[in-house]
Amino acid sequence: MKLLDGKYVSEKVKVQIAEEAADFLSTTGRKPHLVAILVGNDGGSETYVASKMKNCEKVGFKSSLHRYDNSVTEAELLAKIEEINQDDDVDGLIVQLPLPKHIDPEKVTETIDYRKDVDGFHPVNLGRMMRNLPCFIPATPYGILLMLQEYNIDTTGMHCVVVGRSNIVGSPMSILMARNANPGNCTVTLTHSRTKDLKEQILQADIVIAAIGKKNFVTADMVKPGAIIIDVGINRETSTETKSGFKLYGDVDFDNVAPISSYITPVPGGVGLMTIVGLLKNTLASARKEIYK
Numbered sequence: 001m002k003l004l005d006g007k008y009v010s011e012k013v014k015v016q017i018a019e020e021a022a023d024f025l026s027t028t029g030r031k032p033h034l035v036a037i038l039v040g041n042d043g044g045s046e047t048y049v050a051s052k053m054k055n056c057e058k059v060g061f062k063s064s065l066h067r068y069d070n071s072v073t074e075a076e077l078l079a080k081i082e083e084i085n086q087d088d089d090v091d092g093l094i095v096q097l098p099l100p101k102h103i104d105p106e107k108v109t110e111t112i113d114y115r116k117d118v119d120g121f122h123p124v125n126l127g128r129m130m131r132n133l134p135c136f137i138p139a140t141p142y143g144i145l146l147m148l149q150e151y152n153i154d155t156t157g158m159h160c161v162v163v164g165r166s167n168i169v170g171s172p173m174s175i176l177m178a179r180n181a182n183p184g185n186c187t188v189t190l191t192h193s194r195t196k197d198l199k200e201q202i203l204q205a206d207i208v209i210a211a212i213g214k215k216n217f218v219t220a221d222m223v224k225p226g227a228i229i230i231d232v233g234i235n236r237e238t239s240t241e242t243k244s245g246f247k248l249y250g251d252v253d254f255d256n257v258a259p260i261s262s263y264i265t266p267v268p269g270g271v272g273l274m275t276i277v278g279l280l281k282n283t284l285a286s287a288r289k290e291i292y293k
């Protein structure tokens, strides 16, 4: 078993990003700028947004956070997004999900200018991804590709089983792993809560991408020996063991699955950290107008 070490890879990639941000500053006189909007505070979202902002500072980006409480109206939020869309000093705009029930996440996503959509959630970016055109790739799938690349894992010809069909991870990941690229060139099975014989499906996998949202869902009896395991789970539970008062669990029963896997990402210290790197890379690409003029 070899650990796919998100701490190591993310720090290494961030050094490169910082160098490129410094070049960008010296040629343009400005820093890449990421704006985040956070509505409410459910603990998790708060932590992840804070980490995104902190990492921006770390690599020499400008970052701004707009906070609203749960009582903000959809109209107010959309107006703020329109205002940020118009601001030439902003390269990337993300609205942290989930949003309170009275705000339609589809409207929010479609209101963000796709040229600043560094989350890669806008239909234009998803459509362009389907067609293999330059686009912002969703940060978590992007981070997973960077991780596989960093360890020189050739996925060509592998059977990749994705567990979970979310718009944010499972669905885009299934497209990316099937693309004519490396990482990619996989035969992909996209499984979900209605899949029959899920265990038998996962047992066929050379590479498992677990994005279910259930603690320790993937157990050792479901995994083919030698498989590559990518754990996208971020299941937070209150805990007295940690300083933060929370403990994070993946979707994979790490202790029992790790010994039979060839490579595995830990939680924490795996995909979450790579998600932030994906976001930073998209923000830099936006600032440099590499994808859209």
Ligand SMILES: Nc1nc(=O)c2c([nH]1)NC[C@@H]1CN(c3ccc(C(=O)N[C@@H](CCC(=O)O)C(=O)O)cc3)C=[N+]21
Pocket (backbone or CB within 6 Å): 045, 047, 048, 051, 094, 095, 096, 097, 098, 119, 139, 140, 234, 248, 267, 268, 269, 270, 271, 272, 273, 275, 276
């Ligand atoms: N518009 C939007 N874009 C997102 O990218 C987005 C979102 N909404 N909503 C929530 C999810 C979740 N997410 C994470 C980011 C970083 C870590 C991360 O840094 N994890 C660390 C530690 C986290 C901890 O200890 O709590 C790790 O896994 O080692 C995790 C999860 C981004 N998301």
